[in-house]
Amino acid sequence: MSIRIGIMGYGNLGRGVECAIRQNPDMELAAVFTRRDPAEVEILTKTAKVVRAQEAPDWKDRLDVMILCGGSATDLPVQTPEYARYFNVVDSFDTHAKIPEHFAKVDAAAKAGGKVAVISVGWDPGMFSLNRMYANAILPEGKDYTFWGRGVSQGHSDVIRRIEGVKDAKQYTIPVESALAAVRAGENPDLTTRQKHTRECFVVLKEGADAAKVEQEIKTMPNYFADYDTTVHFISEEELKRDHSGIPHGGFVLRSGRTGWEKEHSHLIEYSLKLDSNPEFTSSVIAAYARAAYRLAQEGQTGCKTVFDIAPAYLSAKSGEELRASML
Amino acid sequence: MSIRIGIMGYGNLGRGVECAIRQNPDMELAAVFTRRDPAEVEILTKTAKVVRAQEAPDWKDRLDVMILCGGSATDLPVQTPEYARYFNVVDSFDTHAKIPEHFAKVDAAAKAGGKVAVISVGWDPGMFSLNRMYANAILPEGKDYTFWGRGVSQGHSDVIRRIEGVKDAKQYTIPVESALAAVRAGENPDLTTRQKHTRECFVVLKEGADAAKVEQEIKTMPNYFADYDTTVHFISEEELKRDHSGIPHGGFVLRSGRTGWEKEHSHLIEYSLKLDSNPEFTSSVIAAYARAAYRLAQEGQTGCKTVFDIAPAYLSAKSGEELRASML
Numbered sequence: 089m090s091i092r093i094g095i096m097g098y099g100n101l102g103r104g105v106e107c108a109i110r111q112n113p114d115m116e117l118a119a120v121f122t123r124r125d126p127a128e129v130e131i132l133t134k135t136a137k138v139v140r141a142q143e144a145p146d147w148k149d150r151l152d153v154m155i156l157c158g159g160s161a162t163d164l165p166v167q168t169p170e171y172a173r174y175f176n177v178v179d180s181f182d183t184h185a186k187i188p189e190h191f192a193k194v195d196a197a198a199k200a201g202g203k204v205a206v207i208s209v210g211w212d213p214g215m216f217s218l219n220r221m222y223a224n225a226i227l228p229e230g231k232d233y234t235f236w237g238r239g240v241s242q243g244h245s246d247v248i249r250r251i252e253g254v255k256d257a258k259q260y261t262i263p264v265e266s267a268l269a270a271v272r273a274g275e276n277p278d279l280t281t282r283q284k285h286t287r288e289c290f291v292v293l294k295e296g297a298d299a300a301k302v303e304q305e306i307k308t309m310p311n312y313f314a315d316y317d318t319t320v321h322f323i324s325e326e327e328l329k330r331d332h333s334g335i336p337h338g339g340f341v342l343r344s345g346r347t348g349w350e351k352e353h354s355h356l357i358e359y360s361l362k363l364d365s366n367p368e369f370t371s372s373v374i375a376a377y378a379r380a381a382y383r384l385a386q387e388g389q390t391g392c393k394t395v396f397d398i399a400p401a402y403l404s405a406k407s408g409e410e411l412r413a414s415m416l
Numbered sequence: 417m418s419i420r421i422g423i424m425g426y427g428n429l430g431r432g433v434e435c436a437i438r439q440n441p442d443m444e445l446a447a448v449f450t451r452r453d454p455a456e457v458e459i460l461t462k463t464a465k466v467v468r469a470q471e472a473p474d475w476k477d478r479l480d481v482m483i484l485c486g487g488s489a490t491d492l493p494v495q496t497p498e499y500a501r502y503f504n505v506v507d508s509f510d511t512h513a514k515i516p517e518h519f520a521k522v523d524a525a526a527k528a529g530g531k532v533a534v535i536s537v538g539w540d541p542g543m544f545s546l547n548r549m550y551a552n553a554i555l556p557e558g559k560d561y562t563f564w565g566r567g568v569s570q571g572h573s574d575v576i577r578r579i580e581g582v583k584d585a586k587q588y589t590i591p592v593e594s595a596l597a598a599v600r601a602g603e604n605p606d607l608t609t610r611q612k613h614t615r616e617c618f619v620v621l622k623e624g625a626d627a628a629k630v631e632q633e634i635k636t637m638p639n640y641f642a643d644y645d646t647t648v649h650f651i652s653e654e655e656l657k658r659d660h661s662g663i664p665h666g667g668f669v670l671r672s673g674r675t676g677w678e679k680e681h682s683h684l685i686e687y688s689l690k691l692d693s694n695p696e697f698t699s700s701v702i703a704a705y706a707r708a709a710y711r712l713a714q715e716g717q718t719g720c721k722t723v724f725d726i727a728p729a730y731l732s733a734k735s736g737e738e739l740r741a742s743m744l
Contacts, residue, residue, distance in 0.1 A: 106677075107676050110677070187741070187744050188741050213744045215685075218728055219687075221728050221729075221739060221743045222728060225732045226543075227700060347435060347436065347699070347700055348435050349435050353693040353696050354692045355692060355693075355697050356689070357543075357688075358686075358690075359547075359685075359686070359687050360684075360686045361684070361685055362600075362683065362684040364675075369675065371675075376553040396727065396729040396732075396736070396739050396743075397727050400550060400724050403550065404552065404724075405553075408725070411724050412519055412724070415548045415724075416515050416541045
């Protein structure tokens with residue numbers, strides 16, 4: 089019998105989850121839940137239903153896992169605790185600073201509902217967190233580095249779009265090659281924000297907008313750009329569509345550490361991702377953790393979990409025997 | 417209270433574990449067990465005892481975890497099942513093909529003794545296995561690549577040393593850069609053994625030995641060298657000592673995969689290690705899993721586990737709260 093999955097929210101992430109489910113033969117998409125009019129939402133999976141979000145609780149016994157594909161700013165802080173009362177859930181809550189608070193709320197709700205909730209699944213938080221944690225446990229004396237990119241930052245693209253005179257924009261976060269090289273060479277550099285990443289912006293102006301003023305406004309924007317070396321390119325709407333319509337991303341997690349009685353030996357652990365589609369990769373991680381949530385629930389576990397709390401084998405469709413024989 | 421550790425076998429790996437324990441403040445080395453005369457074994461930890469191997473069972477209640485530092489060929493197949501009756505144990509059994517058999521024997525022994533046994537811990541098997549498994553669970557449609565090196569292969573060095581006329585030797589396994597580059601470029605190449613790695617040998621001849629004959633014998637040796645492009649350098653004993661006394665190693669685990677409804681997007685996951693000291697890094701992984709074995713035993717679990725079966729958080733000295741706040 090397949091694991092019956094529901095998707096709450098059908099944006100880039102929801103569609104990514106739908107595609108990921110298709111690649112996992114032990115899962116089936118039962119329904120997509122939407123705040124829009126279901127008649128106007130067309131999904132790819134012909135066998136699945138499109139249902140109004142408010143009807144979700146009626147599906148309590150027809151789903152094994154509900155995957156929550158809303159945003160971290162306003163959707164998930166409400167949705168994950170709400171739906172964890174009815175379903176085993178997985179979310180991709182990615183506001184790092186608010187994870188402890190989110191965990192506590194979701195844990196209480198999932199325990200009350202007798203369900204398993206897995207939060208902050210994806211690649212950062214997610215696979216990058218796992219790699220930071222494993223590397224820290226292995227090399228207690230060392231230094232961590234995380235670089236993001238080259239990839240599109242949705243948040244930074246959005247703030248540019250809100251500037252007066254800007255019609256559309258895409259922003260790429262780019263790791264500084266020389267900084268990466270220094271870390272790889274075991275130099276353990278202390279790196280400022282500016283030394284780690286640069287930002288490259290592709291901007292389409294509205295007619296009559298003042299390019300110099302827009303560029304200045306971008307480059308001096310606090311938090312988002314002021315602390316970085318930022319490049320701004322003005323391009324046409326056609327160029328933006330032609331050259332910058334993808335959502336690539338990726339990055340690097342490194343830990344350099346020392347071992348030996350007198351710390352005489354150096355080691356470097358590096359994990360990296362190069363992703364054509366940020367939401368589809370995130371969705372693929374989520375699908376694997378949906379399998380884990382289902383299995384943990386089958387074992388009678390309840391409450392909130394993160395990637396740190398789940399043994400790797402739960403993610404795989406293969407049995408323990410198969411994993412030991414083929415991948416160990 | 418610290419986790420009380422015993423080390424069985426005091427070679428490179430045992431010494432590495434001793435150093436790793438020093439870096440983990442929640443652990444203490446209680447005793448080193450040896451088949452040699454304890455009076456002749458000098459260890460670095462002044463507070464620990466050196467004890468005859470056959471007296472180990474007497475330490476049943478004085479150790480939380482026994483780390484088995486013997487070899488996979490003849491030591492561990494006997495030792496791990498034997499000591500799993502008395503102790504929670506961790507080993508680094510690395511004969512991949514025999515892991516299922518080893519697992520079964522150790523599992524029966526650990527269950528009979530009410531203990532936890534963690535086998536095949538290190539980096540391959542170990543961290544590389546974990547990365548293969550995670551990447552396969554995330555990207556079900558894709559291709560795996562493992563490259564080893566640049567590093568010293570003990571087994572290959574040993575077979576060269578057994579050739580007539582050879583006084584000493586070191587062999588390096590080296591990944592082929594162009595093959596790695598093709599994988600990173602998403603070309604999904606089918607690679608033969610020869611296309612993945614080259615082998616470089618540094619050989620000290622005995623007086624009067626025939627260099628050409630030795631070189632020919634190395635290069636044509638089945639299994640070890642015949643399937644590889646092998647380079648042989650003849651050097652002096654001094655040069656070998658000066659330039660090749662380290663035990664570096666490392667390697668790369670990659671998975672390239674596709675996502676999307678029509679598999680339209682590519683992704684690359686890469687994990688790599690660059691290690692100054694192969695045994696010290698392996699030991700550092702083992703120390704983290706010794707902590708996990710202790711905690712699992714505290715929870716009342718028993719039987720044999722691998723890295724696939726253990727939730728990452730068990731490896732870390734940090735609490736769940738600390739991990740979520742600092743590393744997620």
